[in-house]
Structure formats: C-alpha cells, structure tokens
Amino acid sequence: MGVHTATATPRRSVHNAGARARSHNRHAQLLEAAAAVFRERGFALTTMRDIAAATGMTAGSIYYHYPSKGDLLLAVYAEGVRRVGEAFDRAVARPGDAWQKLHRASAGHLQMMLGADPRDADFASVFVQVQPHDFPPEHQDELVALRNDYEARFRRLVAALPLRRGVDRRLLRLQIIGALNHVPLWYRPDGPRSPAAIARAITLPLQRGLESPGAARPSPGTDPS
Amino acid sequence: MGVHTATATPRRSVHNAGARARSHNRHAQLLEAAAAVFRERGFALTTMRDIAAATGMTAGSIYYHYPSKGDLLLAVYAEGVRRVGEAFDRAVARPGDAWQKLHRASAGHLQMMLGADPRDADFASVFVQVQPHDFPPEHQDELVALRNDYEARFRRLVAALPLRRGVDRRLLRLQIIGALNHVPLWYRPDGPRSPAAIARAITLPLQRGLESPGAARPSPGTDPS
Amino acid sequence: MGVHTATATPRRSVHNAGARARSHNRHAQLLEAAAAVFRERGFALTTMRDIAAATGMTAGSIYYHYPSKGDLLLAVYAEGVRRVGEAFDRAVARPGDAWQKLHRASAGHLQMMLGADPRDADFASVFVQVQPHDFPPEHQDELVALRNDYEARFRRLVAALPLRRGVDRRLLRLQIIGALNHVPLWYRPDGPRSPAAIARAITLPLQRGLESPGAARPSPGTDPS
Amino acid sequence: MGVHTATATPRRSVHNAGARARSHNRHAQLLEAAAAVFRERGFALTTMRDIAAATGMTAGSIYYHYPSKGDLLLAVYAEGVRRVGEAFDRAVARPGDAWQKLHRASAGHLQMMLGADPRDADFASVFVQVQPHDFPPEHQDELVALRNDYEARFRRLVAALPLRRGVDRRLLRLQIIGALNHVPLWYRPDGPRSPAAIARAITLPLQRGLESPGAARPSPGTDPS
C-alpha cells in the first residue's frame, strides 16, 4: 500500500527506519505537490520548477526522487488510480443490490474528485483528466494498464446489473464514466448538490431507463449512501 | 458563412477574386492542417513547425495569416463550434417532438466528431476536447463565449423536454454532453455501432428514465434519424 | 538638388516627365516617412513594415525604390546632411564676423533639428543621432564621408575664429557639436528658450572665454539672428 | 557596495562564502562581458549569444542570472551610474572652489569613459550612450531614475558655481554633459590630450565666459587635477 505502489519508484531504497520515515514524508510531500500542480496547470504547462517551488525544493533535487517529469506524472496518476479505486471498492463492499452499488461507487468516484480532501481531489483529477495523449510515449502503455485496472472494477459492477435485453453494457459503463468525469469541468462546491447527489442524479435515471422490467423500482429514499 | 466567420480572422482582406480564391484556399488549408495537428497532439505539444509541415509551409509563413499560435487555435475552435453548431441546428430544424430532436441533435454532435469527414472530425474534436485551461489567457474569454454559444443550443433544447417534476435540467444537459464528448476517447470506427446509434443509446435511456409520465413511451423504431 | 543627391539612389531611372513627377513624389514621401520612423524608433527597431505603413505602401514595395533597409537609412542620412548643410551655409553666407557666423550657424543647425518643420527635424535628427555603429558595415564608409562633408563646414568656420593663442580649434568645434547635438535629448518645444536662443547661449560663453583679447567684446543685442 | 548594489540584481542570493565568492565572480564576469558587448554593438544589435560567447557560457545560462536581456542592460547601466557617480563624488570631495570641483568632476566623468581601465570604460560608455529609447519600455522608468540620480550631482555642483547674473544654470549643465559625452565619439587614446586635459579644455572656457565678475580669474596652472 504506501505511496509507491506504482512502477515509477524512486531511484534507491533507504537504509534505516528514520531515513525511511523522513524519505517517505518527503516523497509523499513531493507527490502531493506534483499532483496539485499537475492538476492546476496540466502536464505540459507544469515545469519542474513549479513543482519544486511547491515543495520548497529546487528543481534539481526532484531528480533524486524521480528520474523524469514523465515518471513523476505517472506516479501521481498511479496514486490517483489507487485512491479512486479504493473508494470504489469501499462502496462496492457495502451490502446492497448491484444498482445500489453502482450508485454508491459513482458517488465514491465523484467524491474523490470533488470531495473535502484536496489531496484526494488532486490525485483523482489527474487520474481522470490526464489522457494518454499528454504522456511521453514511453509511459503510455503503463498508463493504459493502470487505467484498465480501474475500469475493470466498473466493468465487473456493470456486468452484475440486471438490465433489459439488448442493452450494451460497455456503452452504459462508458456513458457513466464520461458523465462523471465531466462533472469537475462545471462543478462548483457552493452549488446546490453534493457530489454524491450529482452521482445519484446521473445513475438513477439510467437505472429507471434500463433495468430489467422484473426488478423492483428503486425508491429514492432507501439508499442513504 | 465560409471558413472565416470566426473572430480570429486572418490579418487582412484580399482585393480581387483570384487572389481571394487562392487566399481562401490557403487559409482553409492552413486551418484544416492546424485542426488535424492540434487534435492529434494537443495545443501545448503542437509546434508551429508541425503545422507548417502539414501544409508545406515554413513556420514563419503561418504568421502571415495568423498572428499567434493561440489565435490559430482559437480560429480552429471557432470553426469547430460553427460546424458542430450547424449540425446541431440542422437536426433540431427537422420536425419532431423535443425528445426526437434531442436524439437527433446528439447524433449530429457525435457524427461531427466521429463521422466520415475527417475535417469535421478534426474541428469538432478540438472544439470538444480543448479546455479553456489549454488556451493562452488572453484568449480564454473568447473561448468561453464561443462555447456558451454552443451550449445555449443544448440548453434551449433541454428546456423544451417534457420531464418529471424535480428533474435538474442543467444536470441532465451536462450529463449528456459529458457522455457524448467522452465517446471519442473509446470509439473505434470499426466497432458495431455507428455514432448515431451510440448517441441514441445514450439519450434514449435518459428519456425512458426521466420523461414526464403523461408522455407517450418512445417506440424505438419510429425515429429514423 | 533634388531629394536624391545621395549615393543610395533608386534602382532605375524614370522615363517621362509625368512618371518622374509621380516617382519623385513617391520617393520624397517614402524618404520622409522613413526619416520620421527612423527618428522615432531608431534604425534597429524600425521595421520595413513600419515605414511601409507610414506611406500606405506594403513592405515589399519599398524594394522597388531602395535596395535595402541600410540604403534607405543612408539616403535619409544624406538628406539630413544636405538640409542641415544648407541651413549652415545660409547662416554663414550672411554678412558678419566669424563669431557672428558661428552663432548663426549653430542656431541654424539647432533649428533644423528642433524647428517648426517636422520634416527638417526628422532628417536632421537622423543625421545627428545615428552613429556609424548603427549602420550595416557596408555603408559605414559612405556615412563617414557624408559626415565629414558637413563637419568640414564647421572646421572652416572655426578656423576663421579669432582665438587666444593655444586654443585647440578642433576641440572647440567638437565641443560645440557635442553640446548642440545633445540638445534634442532634453529640449521641450514649450520651454522658455527658442532653439536659436539655446544655440546662442551655448556659443556666446565660448566666445567670451576664448576670443583673442584684441577683439571687440560681443554686445548681446547686436546680432538679431 | 560591490557590483550588486543596483536594482537589477541577480535572481537569488547564495548561502555560503565559497559559493558566494564564485557566484560573485561569475556575476561580475557576466556583467563585464555584457558591458563590453553592449558598448561595442549597442543594445538592439547585441544578441544573448554574443554575450554568452564573451563569457564562455551558453545563451541559456545567462537566464539563470538575469531574467531578460533588458534586465541585463539595466544592471550594466546601473553599474555605469555607480562607477561614474563614485568618480564624480571623489572629485567633488577634494578641497577646492566650485569651479575647481567642476573641472575635476568633468575630468573624472571623462576618465571613467576613456581611462585606462577598460571595464570602467565599458560601463561608463553604456551609461552615457544608451538612451531610454533603446530600452524595453518596462525598464525605462528605472533607467530615468538612475540617470536622474547622477544628474542631480551635476545639478548641485552647477548650483554652487558663482555665475554672472542671467546665466541659465540648467543649460550650462546640459551643455557640459553634451560636450563631455560626445568626446568618446572622436577620442583617440593616442591623441595629444588626456581625458583630463580634454575635460579641462571644455570647462575652463566656460568658466572664463560665465563666472561672476567679482571672482578671481582662474590661473591655468594651479589645479593639478
């Protein structure tokens, strides 16, 4: 679990507990700063000096921890996948039928991007908004692998949904992901709806429109997620 | 009409028909090349040399026609808005109820991005994928104005939809746009569904889930759009 | 004595009187525009487009009249020498002793730079402020020759001055030229002194301080120039 | 004190003595090289590569020390003001009457531009020959402030001169400055007069021509400056 599950790990391992702790902090700090800056400015417009300034380091020092800007982005991306994935898993783990799990998982996904913790939001936003397109070519495969990791969760959940015959489950999944990931482009924290409410307002009509006729109608108030 | 309705127009007008025709062609050619390259690489990673190479010009020559890279992007964006907007308008102009118009307009929107004409696709994709964020600050206002122009069409159309009470029309609109604009990220032209079919598969469940109970159920086969 | 006494003449001669007249006007117009722009922005910062804009031409058209930017500057410079030289000559031609002639010639020099006719001022200012340094190397010799032409007048005039023994006439001349040419850097047309008065205030103390003891003291009011 | 008193200081301070010394040397070296090249070619015609070549650096490296070409020029200018100003102050600090101080200060001014130390000459020449006109607009105010700083010294000195009634002290000051600053345009180091002698030859006649009648006549030999 730690911050460095991703492939783009730092150059060398540390040698004692004190150093590891310090190192860990420094790494986490660096990764968070990078996430914040990447989110704010995008990859191409972010300079290593921007990130360095956000940590109190100088640009050269970053290279002690990450071998390149692309690796740093990849590490941020991976951490984004990890965090959003965990939120997703937590939502799915709670009892309920498949539609309820979808509502809650969507809410979890959105809350990671828009919720109270700005660090979650930074990592999740990078994960959700950065496209393979923005990466240096040598990292694109890894990026796609990470993304697939996450999307597999969605795939499994949608596969469990009781749907009318003929519904294209892949398209349903992509429609939900598209709608959810579009939210940060217009969301205002002082708006009338919470991220969870938005997520529910996105998925509930789809349930109404697509669930198999035999299933019980969802009653809006029964799921407190 | 024509390519140069947009705000970011070329530096000077021409004075006779022959020159105008030539000039027009060159401009259209330049704009199309820029659209293709911006779409492929994004704004930040596209160099003026890339665009020049795609037209057979030298980088410096572009500046005879557009005063900056940002202006060129803006012109491409504006042309994207114009093309997608026209497709939208054509769809809405055909007779039908509001839901039918929404289905067709969504199909038009998607077809611009994914349809047979690669030039439409280039302009539309730039329009849809470039964010204010990617623009030089001095052009962002204009960009937002252009985008609002287009979104107003969607707003009017959604306003005309017969919906259950309590449905948030703004959210519905943004959900549809989000889902539609996400399609190019996964669409494969050799896939089983046409862009129009995808659009319909996105909006039809929403109709089923959200239309006001009194309205007639949509029968899938009646709208041939 | 037309505009083109200088070496940097236009590419080809004209063939009939009408054309010559028109050509002459166009040339004069171009030269004046160039003088104005060179004066305002300096050689290096002036673009051919600046000059073209000031004449209503396009940049390429200038090359019909002058083979290069350097040649254009040289022509302006030469015209400056011509105009200031003529003013100098007029002042010297009027009757009076050598000191009176010096006062009047200095006044003429200054009036060319600061007087009522803005065209004189443009040409004179370019002449006076542009240094060999600013020229393309291939024109520097010619520039120096032109400048020497003008300075020879000053040299002759100073040679005729009745001075105490031991006075360095060359230094005196250069001191006067330096002081005069410095005036445009601080002169304000709404100031209390006219260019002629300034010139006199510069040269009169030098007369008082340097003229040979036997000469009559200048009485301030006698020379109305 | 030292090289970096001026406003256009390098980007960041250093943290230990060794580094500071190195840094200081590098800065001084860079500034001196820039002064030499600016003096030789003027601001507009000097390229960053020229300056870099003169220091053994790469053009890009200059930006580690100065944020722009304009800032670099300003730093050179400021150093010129500082050096010439100090020479002026030293001359004024020595005992003597106001006229003697003027002679010596003028000599100091000239010696800075033409004296034995080529570095002084570079800085002083840039100070004296560069006009606000040559600067990027954003630096012009600062330039004028620096220049005023220096001219105030001259103003105070001229204010102390015993002069005939009616003499325009401002004009006298500007006449002297104009004559002095013109000298580098014709001075040859192998000529018959030293810079100090030239300065004296410029100011002494003005004393003779302008000092108030009651004052003692200056005897040429008494002031050995």
Added chain:
DNA sequence: CATGAATGAGTATTCATTCAT
C-alpha cells in the same frame, strides 16, 4: 509600380535534465 504571400535565418526565452560540491 505595387502587392500578397512566402521564406529562412535569426532572436530571446524556456525548461528538462545533469552534475560537482
């Protein structure tokens, strides 16, 4: 004569990256 269009060599500036200390 004039122009629209293009060129290509240059210009300042940026920035990821390196490295000695």
Added chain:
DNA sequence: GATGAATGAATACTCATTCAT
C-alpha cells in the same frame, strides 16, 4: 539528500528580403 549552476535543444515569433502576378 539537496543545491546552485550550467547546458542545449527546442519554441514561438520577427523581419529583411524575394518574387510571381
């Protein structure tokens, strides 16, 4: 671990100049 300094390749943009029409 960290940094100051440097690098060099790339980038947007400029501009004198050319030339077909």
